[in-house]
Amino acid sequence: MEIYELSIAELHEQIQSRRISARQACESALGRIASVENKVDAFLTVAREVALREADAVDAALAAGKPVEYLTGIPLGIKDVLCTKGLPTTCGSRILEGYYPPYDAHVIERLRHAGAVIIGKTNCDEFAMGSSTENSAYKPTRNPWNLGCVPGGSSGGSAAAVAAYECPGALGSDTGGSVRLPAAFCGVVGMKPTYGRVSRYGLVAYASSLDQIGPIARTVRDTAMILQAIAGHDRRDSTSVKVPVADYLAGLDRPLKGLRLGLPKEFFGPGLDTETKTIVESATKVLQGLGCELLTVHLPHSEYAIAAYYLIATAEASSNLARYDAVKYGLRDENVQTLNGMYMASRSKGFGAEVKRRIMLGTYALSAGYYEAYYRKAQQVRTLIKRDYEEAFKHVDVILGPTSPVPPFALGEKISDPLAMYLIDIYTVTLNLAGLPGIAVPCGFTQAGLPVGLQIIGNYFAEAMILRVAYAFEQAAKFDKPLMRLNGNR
Numbered sequence: 001m002e003i004y005e006l007s008i009a010e011l012h013e014q015i016q017s018r019r020i021s022a023r024q025a026c027e028s029a030l031g032r033i034a035s036v037e038n039k040v041d042a043f044l045t046v047a048r049e050v051a052l053r054e055a056d057a058v059d060a061a062l063a064a065g066k067p068v069e070y071l072t073g074i075p076l077g078i079k080d081v082l083c084t085k086g087l088p089t090t091c092g093s094r095i096l097e098g099y100y101p102p103y104d105a106h107v108i109e110r111l112r113h114a115g116a117v118i119i120g121k122t123n124c125d126e127f128a129m130g131s132s133t134e135n136s137a138y139k140p141t142r143n144p145w146n147l148g149c150v151p152g153g154s155s156g157g158s159a160a161a162v163a164a165y166e167c168p169g170a171l172g173s174d175t176g177g178s179v180r181l182p183a184a185f186c187g188v189v190g191m192k193p194t195y196g197r198v199s200r201y202g203l204v205a206y207a208s209s210l211d212q213i214g215p216i217a218r219t220v221r222d223t224a225m226i227l228q229a230i231a232g233h234d235r236r237d238s239t240s241v242k243v244p245v246a247d248y249l250a251g252l253d254r255p256l257k258g259l260r261l262g263l264p265k266e267f268f269g270p271g272l273d274t275e276t277k278t279i280v281e282s283a284t285k286v287l288q289g290l291g292c293e294l295l296t297v298h299l300p301h302s303e304y305a306i307a308a309y310y311l312i313a314t315a316e317a318s319s320n321l322a323r324y325d326a327v328k329y330g331l332r333d334e335n336v337q338t339l340n341g342m343y344m345a346s347r348s349k350g351f352g353a354e355v356k357r358r359i360m361l362g363t364y365a366l367s368a369g370y371y372e373a374y375y376r377k378a379q380q381v382r383t384l385i386k387r388d389y390e391e392a393f394k395h396v397d398v399i400l401g402p403t404s405p406v407p408p409f410a411l412g413e414k415i416s417d418p419l420a421m422y423l424i425d426i427y428t429v430t431l432n433l434a435g436l437p438g439i440a441v442p443c444g445f446t447q448a449g450l451p452v453g454l455q456i457i458g459n460y461f462a463e464a465m466i467l468r469v470a471y472a473f474e475q476a477a478k479f480d481k482p483l484m485r486l487n488g489n490r
């Protein structure tokens with residue numbers, strides 16, 4: 001077995017017992033990246049030298065007696081929307097090409113503090129706007145299970161890198177499903193914590209009231225280990241909360257007997273691919289077999305979620321992206337006479353088609369006369385969606401459903417049809433609108449050999465609970481995993 005094949009928990013054990021050094025772990029991951037990256041294209045920056053230097057520093061600290069934490073010496077991939085000092089941060093956009101942030105995001109500080117080694121910055125849809133990673137201004141990422149398919153988005157680089165064994169874990173950001181969807185498409189685990197659980201300081205803003213950073217890994221335990229390191233209050237993000245952080249690993253293997261699991265009628269209706277439906281339903285039966293009770297719940301306002309989400313997200317994006325004015329940082333077109341001309345030329349060149357579409361939609365929705373009809377209406381719908389969940393959680397402990405209505409689709413298949421792309425987010429965006437935590441966990445493969453993800457939704461700050469359900473499912477579920485044919489070996 002190669003070092004790069006080890007899970008975070010396994011690698012942690014090896015590092016703790018000094019059988020593997022941080023340097024060896026880092027070299028193994030870099031070697032794997034060198035051999036499969038030309039097929040997967042998961043990274044925008046591979047931080048080879050920096051990572052090796054950091055790994056050596058970790059080994060030196062260990063030799064000097066520094067205690068080993070969960071992530072000490074673990075190589076991790078970071079979505080390119082998170083600020084990393086000394087490493088480029090492009091957000092998958094030309095407008096930030098060559099930008100080096102002067103500081104680390106809060107989560108990066110936490111990871112570095114815990115001894116994790118940042119191995120590179122992963123590809124994503126431009127400013128996290130998309131569901132397939134095809135909106136990256138640099139290149140599309142490919143799904144390691146089928147290189148002709150998309151990895152999901154917008155954190156497609158992070159999910160594909162983890163699936164392809166280029167790193168055992170990664171961070172993504174989830175505004176409307178961007179951690180959970182690519183995790184489901186790539187057959188790995190991805191979690192969006194409760195809004196406020198993880199500080200957004202240093203996360204380049206897309207839609208601030210929806211954005212949340214989350215971990216991606218190959219196992220539920222590994223996902224919990226990353227969450228443990230990044231969760232917690234930070235005064236630099238005013239929406240970060242002071243709720244104490246639970247021990248996500250302590251209760252992971254507690255039996256589920258007696259838990260009530262809700263199945264929303266609206267998540268299993270028309271629009272759900274039949275094969276996905278069968279696979280997700282059999283996953284719910286696995287949990288029933290563990291002594292859980294399955295109950296039907298109702299989320300009646302879900303049908304308005306896509307419309308509300310794409311109004312609120314674009315409105316916030318139009319405001320957040322106003323800062324790219326070519327003055328303080330980012331791409332600047334010098335070939336102009338006036339200030340306005342510079343703004344226009346730089347933004348026209350720097351932003352891609354989808355980002356421009358969103359800025360226009362959002363600006364329109366916020367403009368006088370339309371604000372009441374669109375933006376305010378969307379906020380009212382948001383409240384109704386939140387209440388649907390509050391009502392459902394009076395009767396059940398967690399809610400189950402599919403992560404995506406369809407399995408991974410072919411590259412190019414939906415890129416010219418924005419509405420079709422937006423509809424992929426149907427089961428993920430409600431959680432962001434309500435602020436709830438959710439996890440996507442692999443639950444089977446289609447006939448064509450493509451992964452399907454079960455989504456487990458929890459009440460506010462019930463991360464430990466959904467991790468526990470996901471873990472029990474992961475241990476109990478038996479499904480055939482096709483061979484991942486990358487590089488002729490895995």
Ligand code: GLN
Pocket residue numbers: 128129130131153154173174175176177178179206313425
């Ligand atoms: N696909 C959704 C969008 O394009 C979600 C993106 C995300 O979560 N960052 O807005």
